[in-house]
Amino acid sequence: MLIAHDEKQLSKIKSLKNELPDLKTVILLEGNSSENWVISFDEFLKSGREPESEFEIGMNELATIMYTSGTTGEPKGIIFSQTNIVYKRFCRAWQF
Numbered sequence: 001m002l003i004a005h006d007e008k009q010l011s012k013i014k015s016l017k018n019e020l021p022d023l024k025t026v027i028l029l030e031g032n033s034s035e036n037w038v039i040s041f042d043e044f045l046k047s048g049r050e051p052e053s054e055f056e057i058g059m060n061e062l063a064t065i066m067y068t069s070g071t072t073g074e075p076k077g078i079i080f081s082q083t084n085i086v087y088k089r090f091c092r093a094w095q096f
Contacts, residue, residue: 007031010038059083 004010004026010033013026017037026038039047063085065077080088 001025001027003027003029005029007033057082059086 002013002023002025004013006029010026010028010031013020013023014035017023024037026033026035027041027044028038029041032040059082061082063080063082065079068076068078070076
């Protein structure tokens, strides 16, 4: 799913659509389209439903990766899980 601001951005997406097999829906914030894979933002809001199981995220799954600049050697990535992010937020709240 992708969000496009207007028809100008949508035309760029249309030119690449064949190269994006996993792109199923584009949400268009402003403007109109006759493409069946493009919906308006209002349609998106009205379609609200429970997430499908494939989108459920476990607390130990990857949330983000923070990369170092590599100033003291090779650049490295630190993997943060969903739990790591929540824990960091609580720790910051406890600081005085």
